[in-house]
Amino acid sequence: MSGIADVARMAGVSKSTASRALTGSGYVSDLTRRRVREAAASLGYVPSTNAVGLATGRTRSVGVVLPRVTRWFFSEVLEGIQSALLAEGLDLTLYASAPGSAEREAVFGDFLSRRRFDGLIAVGLDPVGHEIAHLRALSRPVVSIASGDAIGTDVAIDDEHAVRRATEHLIELGHRRIVFLGGTGSPWSHVDEQRFHGYRRTMAAAGLESYTTHVMSEISLPGGYGAAADLLSDVDGRPTGIVAICDEVAIGAVIAARRLAISVPGELSVIGIDDHEYASMFSLTTLAQRPREQGAAAVQLLIRRIADPETAEPVTPIRARLVVRHSTALAHPGT
Amino acid sequence: MSGIADVARMAGVSKSTASRALTGSGYVSDLTRRRVREAAASLGYVPSTNAVGLATGRTRSVGVVLPRVTRWFFSEVLEGIQSALLAEGLDLTLYASAPGSAEREAVFGDFLSRRRFDGLIAVGLDPVGHEIAHLRALSRPVVSIASGDAIGTDVAIDDEHAVRRATEHLIELGHRRIVFLGGTGSPWSHVDEQRFHGYRRTMAAAGLESYTTHVMSEISLPGGYGAAADLLSDVDGRPTGIVAICDEVAIGAVIAARRLAISVPGELSVIGIDDHEYASMFSLTTLAQRPREQGAAAVQLLIRRIADPETAEPVTPIRARLVVRHSTALAHPGT
């Protein structure tokens, strides 16, 4: 609990010199610096973040806003952010709240206004009008991951590209009856909308618009399971290919197919997007992204923006990589 | 960006009066209070957390330490904590770091010492010696969830009880060859150890110690899948019942059994602990716990301890509830 005054006294210097020695700003003789450091160490001195913050205007902390931590993508991104922040010595203040909830309201109305951070990372934010205004009013740099048009996305995979590759993969294997599984469309998150439209455009480009079908499902593994179970139990209308909105939904579909004794990939090909932790165990063909690295990249970018708010870096969308496993195969000639 | 001085000026009072009116401490006439509040509102005044913290010694923030956010239990607990904290107007500072990692070292060595919180919630902490010392040195209240003996656990299910009920359930159904699946034992987390020992004791109490078997697996769905696949492909030594260390492992086992065309529950009964998000979709019999509520309970307890550090509340372990679905059934007479 000792303060910088104690350190200064012990080292036989003034508070100002102690401060300079410790923070590394301004001139201090090597000898003095060593003495001060030793004093600080032996006293177990830890600067008061409040006092430092008050004096410098910096919090040494980063805020993270995301919809939830119980989905694979968000939890991975969060761990990536946390690691990177820990490595930089920065604290992480979390604001997890679902879009449209009262909590989200509170986050934007009260919590963010406290400006308990030097910058903000927004993940899957899809902010509505007044939320954008709030964000701007903070006058703190914001880096966004997969956060939609309204705010501009700094880090994300190219969703259109990913879903195009996914759809093309099935088309190249000879599939025609390819459905898009996932999302309810009410409302679409920006990412999900991109993915659906990418699918539709790819189908259209291949002359398959008559086969274009959106099957709704919650974006979760059980959601995909339930929707696929419905879809696949109709023997006649059954598709031969499924492009899932993400791996959780894709895996749900694979499980549903197995339950119905529909062979994957013999009778049904399923492709996802993500390369989820469980993807390899289900032999799922997918377009791999690395959310952890996205989180880490967001931290680096934010740090640069905090140092220099004018930093306008070009956004380079990441390309997801096709990982072919065994959930996709040639369509049967007969179908 | 206006400060309390601006508010005071606008309301025509002193800073002290403005402060009293806004914080609700001390006497202020109703009229004055209203005037000050209006001024604050019209200026969009938000107190500086640093200044408040410096003056009061309170941060209005809670630290959360946990091993990871990518496991069902931890992510659920974290969401429970976050919700409760948002409702109380408290910020959440997250320190996610795996036991034994360099990051965990940094968390205990540097981050926690900054005392950026009025209290700490530790989830699944299992702290080692010097970590406990660090924790004490903070002189901040700590509430622990499922955190092991060393620090004492405030909120958790009674693991011994849960696994006993699970094991008894299988025994009552006539199973004898019952294995315990999950955990590597190197080292055991406190919770996992409790569960294994509970299983062993229950087997012993039923005169089944000769059947007591621990099959190791990573504590994850793919981990359970892999281990169960190995275990079950040995037709002769195959058990008829599996008590899994948690639902993720149990679900992995159910999937493995299906792959091997082993009927669940016809030929194999599987029981888990958790009532994971996916449990009902896999018809998994399990002992249900509610990690979200545990998180919320921890917040309430911590708030009480912050208000009165002497609060010594009795720890009431929660009893998990047996949820019977269709992954368990009578053992075949022949086995």
Place this chain on the structure above:
DNA sequence: TTGAAAGCGCTACCAG
């Protein structure tokens, strides 16, 4: 290269 002193924005004590 060092020290004195003035804040950072707020709360809390003490008179009035």
Place this chain on the structure above:
DNA sequence: CTGGTAGCGCTTTCAA
């Protein structure tokens, strides 16, 4: 019931 004043613990001019 209200206002003046003294810090909270640190950084940062400005002189020396």
